[in-house]
Amino acid sequence: xxxxxxxxxxxxxxxxxxxxxxxxxxxxxxxxxxxxxxxxxxxxxxxxxxxxxxxxxxxxxxxxxxxxxxxxxxxxxxxxxxxxxxxxxxxxxxxxxxxxxxxxxxxxxxxxxxxxxxxxxxxxxxxxxxxxxxxxxxxxxxxxxxxxxxxxxxxxxxxxxxxxxxxxxxxxxxxxxxxxxxxxxxxxxxxxxxxxxxxxxxxxxxxxxxxxxxxxxxxxxxxxxxxxxxxxxxxxxxxxxxxxxxxxxxxxxxxxxxxxxxxxxxxxxxxxxxxxxxxxxxxxxxxxxxxxxxxxxxxxxxxxxxxxxxxxxxxxxxxxxxx
Amino acid sequence: xxxxxxxxxxxxxxxxxxxxxxxxxxxxxxxxxxxxxxxxxxxxxxxxxxxxxxxxxxxxxxxxxxxxxxxxxxxxxxxxxxxxxxxxxxxxxxxxxxxxxxxxxxxxxxxxxxxxxxxxxxxxxxxxxxxxxxxxxxxxxxxxxxxxxxxxxxxxxxxxxxxxxxxxxxxxxxxxxxxxxxxxxxxxxxxxxxxxxxxxxxxxxxxxxxxxxxxxxxxxxxxxxxxxxxxxxxxxxxxxxxxxxxxxxxxxxxxxxxxxxxxxxxxxxxxxxxxxxxxxxxxxxxxxxxxxxxxxxxxxxxxxxxxxxxxxxxxxxxxxxxxxxxxxxxxxxxxxxxxxxxxxxxxxxxxxxxxxxxxxxxxxxxx
Numbered sequence: 001x002x003x004x005x006x007x008x009x010x011x012x013x014x015x016x017x018x019x020x021x022x023x024x025x026x027x028x029x030x031x032x033x034x035x036x037x038x039x040x041x042x043x044x045x046x047x048x049x050x051x052x053x054x055x056x057x058x059x060x061x062x063x064x065x066x067x068x069x070x071x072x073x074x075x076x077x078x079x080x081x082x083x084x085x086x087x088x089x090x091x092x093x094x095x096x097x098x099x100x101x102x103x104x105x106x107x108x109x110x111x112x113x114x115x116x117x118x119x120x121x122x123x124x125x126x127x128x129x130x131x132x133x134x135x136x137x138x139x140x141x142x143x144x145x146x147x148x149x150x151x152x153x154x155x156x157x158x159x160x161x162x163x164x165x166x167x168x169x170x171x172x173x174x175x176x177x178x179x180x181x182x183x184x185x186x187x188x189x190x191x192x193x194x195x196x197x198x199x200x201x202x203x204x205x206x207x208x209x210x211x212x213x214x215x216x217x218x219x220x221x222x223x224x225x226x227x228x229x230x231x232x233x234x235x236x237x238x239x240x241x242x243x244x245x246x247x248x249x250x251x252x253x254x255x256x257x258x259x260x261x262x263x264x265x266x267x268x269x270x271x272x273x274x275x276x277x278x279x280x281x282x283x284x285x286x287x288x289x290x291x292x293x294x295x296x297x298x299x300x301x302x303x304x305x306x307x308x309x310x311x312x313x314x315x316x317x318x319x320x321x322x323x
Numbered sequence: 324x325x326x327x328x329x330x331x332x333x334x335x336x337x338x339x340x341x342x343x344x345x346x347x348x349x350x351x352x353x354x355x356x357x358x359x360x361x362x363x364x365x366x367x368x369x370x371x372x373x374x375x376x377x378x379x380x381x382x383x384x385x386x387x388x389x390x391x392x393x394x395x396x397x398x399x400x401x402x403x404x405x406x407x408x409x410x411x412x413x414x415x416x417x418x419x420x421x422x423x424x425x426x427x428x429x430x431x432x433x434x435x436x437x438x439x440x441x442x443x444x445x446x447x448x449x450x451x452x453x454x455x456x457x458x459x460x461x462x463x464x465x466x467x468x469x470x471x472x473x474x475x476x477x478x479x480x481x482x483x484x485x486x487x488x489x490x491x492x493x494x495x496x497x498x499x500x501x502x503x504x505x506x507x508x509x510x511x512x513x514x515x516x517x518x519x520x521x522x523x524x525x526x527x528x529x530x531x532x533x534x535x536x537x538x539x540x541x542x543x544x545x546x547x548x549x550x551x552x553x554x555x556x557x558x559x560x561x562x563x564x565x566x567x568x569x570x571x572x573x574x575x576x577x578x579x580x581x582x583x584x585x586x587x588x589x590x591x592x593x594x595x596x597x598x599x600x601x602x603x604x605x606x607x608x609x610x611x612x613x614x615x616x617x618x619x620x621x622x623x624x625x626x627x628x629x630x631x632x633x634x635x636x637x638x639x640x641x642x643x644x645x646x647x648x649x650x651x652x653x654x655x656x657x658x659x660x661x662x663x664x665x666x667x668x669x670x671x672x673x674x675x676x677x678x679x680x681x682x683x684x685x686x687x688x689x690x
Contacts, residue, residue, distance in 0.1 A: 039409075039469070083671035092407055092469050094671030096616060100663025105355070107656040112359035118654070241473055248470060286489065292481035295474035299456075302466035311467070
């Protein structure tokens with residue numbers, strides 16, 4: 001394979017591997033900007049993946065599957081909200097708990113319902129989101145450089161991929177150009193001030209957590225019924241945590257979140273490509289280095305060596321109205 | 324009126340509230356079992372029989388309990404200093420490297436009781452080492468310990484796979500694991516202890532690490548409630564600003580608390596690595612680090628509570644394995660669901676019943 005084909009193929013899988021990160025990191029963005037830490041992104045993604053695969057299998061309709069995924073993810077969000085907003089519990093403990101519940105429940109229910117060791121049955125046809133071939137692919141394909149990029153990277157993805165990229169400017173607009181967004185950011189920095197202005201901190205934070213659940217529904221559905229054609233146990237495989245890392249890496253800003261997700265997706269794609277290949281002069285690079293790199297980079301960033309990441313000031317602190 | 328500031332007697336705070344939370348967690352677990360079409364009461368009976376019914380079952384239960392005591396203590400020590408160490412899993416994993424290196428180096432020359440102290444130190448040092456960077460980042464650079472310890476779990480997992488696949492593997496073998504330790508690098512089983520109670524241990528790997536775990540419980544109690552350092556840690560945990568105002572060095576206390584926490588997590592590795600499989604394997608921790616979170620929350624970060632909570636989870640792990648054998652519809656992962664629900668209700672929703680209890684308590688007091 002010549003060099004350019006390799007680049008195109010790696011870029012193609014970079015896009016595919018970034019999408020679940022992107023939805024999830026944006027979900028975390030809304031939650032954390034409102035002052036609610038969300039370690040439970042991983043669990044929501046996993047639960048949504050399972051639910052979407054089940055619904056899509058039963059109904060044979062990918063859109064209903066997506067709806068199922070979103071609903072379950074919203075339920076998880078509500079539990080997280082109930083624990084951390086209404087009961088003022090520890091947000092991290094709640095997130096950790098929900099991750100376990102999701103990890104266990106998806107396998108227990110999957111085995112009980114389908115008896116395939118935690119897998120859901122294979123989806124066919126309308127049950128999953130098929131790749132969309134954009135217009136003029138055949139015309140442009142032979143144009144050097146732009147042609148293959150258009151045909152293999154930009155075209156040929158499923159609808160959720162395009163929605164993910166559309167969600168980035170939309171999130172930016174909501175967070176930075178609407179009244180809701182302004183209040184949401186304010187409640188993450190200084191909930192007392194928001195309360196003084198006569199706006200309900202509780203309701204605002206619940207809405208933020210629900211937006212997070214909504215977006216995690218998309219990432220779960222992407223894993224199970226767009227990228228794959230079934231739910232496989234533990235299929236989120238730590239992606240929720242990588243998304244969290246991407247969110248921190250992007251310093252809680254929507255457009256940088258996209259680039260961070262693309263970077264971490266690229267590392268993943270590159271690791272897959274490098275598996276078993278030798279680099280001239282160095283020899284075979286262990287694939288574990290690429291697996292660990294997103295986490296190492298995030299730690300270096302957190303240490304303040306690549307600029308400083310300021311988390312929302314009121315993050316993780318429950319708001320008490322009266323004392 | 325807010326009910327948060329009304330004081331309640333200790334038997335409600337430390338007895339009734341945790342009990343209520345636990346009951347709700349198990350009630351919901353029962354609902355899940357019922358939902359998938361099995362009888363929750365039969366499941367509970369099978370689970371308890373599977374965990375406590377025979378000598379070897381008790382041996383396995385206590386084997387799991389041992390691991391959970393270590394990780395529970397690890398989470399608890401950090402908790403007292405106001406730090407949430409999610410990294411016990413990774414610290415235990417790296418601790419296994421320390422224990423295994425000691426065992427590999429000494430097992431040909433000395434008997435196990437000479438190897439053991441070095442292995443304890445090795446495991447603790449490696450575990451503490453893995454906790455050091457997140458601790459330093461928290462203390463000096465202000466990065467959130469929860470995030471960094473999560474990251475270090477993943478980095479540790481990648482590192483260990485690399486070492487086992489490329490460095491420590493026995494040449495010519497396929498399995499990514501070290502060679503089997505000779506008896507000089509193994510911790511002997513406690514079959515004599517079981518024999519005292521008239522039970523046979525059989526193949527269960529219940530071993531000397533259990534005693535080490537109990538000693539650590541005592542030492543942690545001593546540290547937290549009977550030393551200056553423990554007092555400083557608790558002060559920091561309750562109010563960092565008050566601690567700093569009182570002249571307690573913030574960075575030093577944070578780092579030392581995390582080193583102790585990591586060391587305890589690292590020692591957990593003695594149990595599976597030197598007490599059971601006699602070799603270092605990929606993913607030998609198997610989630611015990613995360614169980615430690617549930618154990619610590621349930622045990623209210625007190626060593627005695629931790630022993631009971633660890634025993635409960637030991638029963639769940641061993642009984643759950645047996646249950647999935649008897650009722651194939653209920654997979655082993657049911658334990659993970661229960662674990663999650665326990666963390667949710669005993670941790671995040673810990674005060675859910677408090678307002679109601681305050682009302683009932685006040686009514687009774689007035690009457």
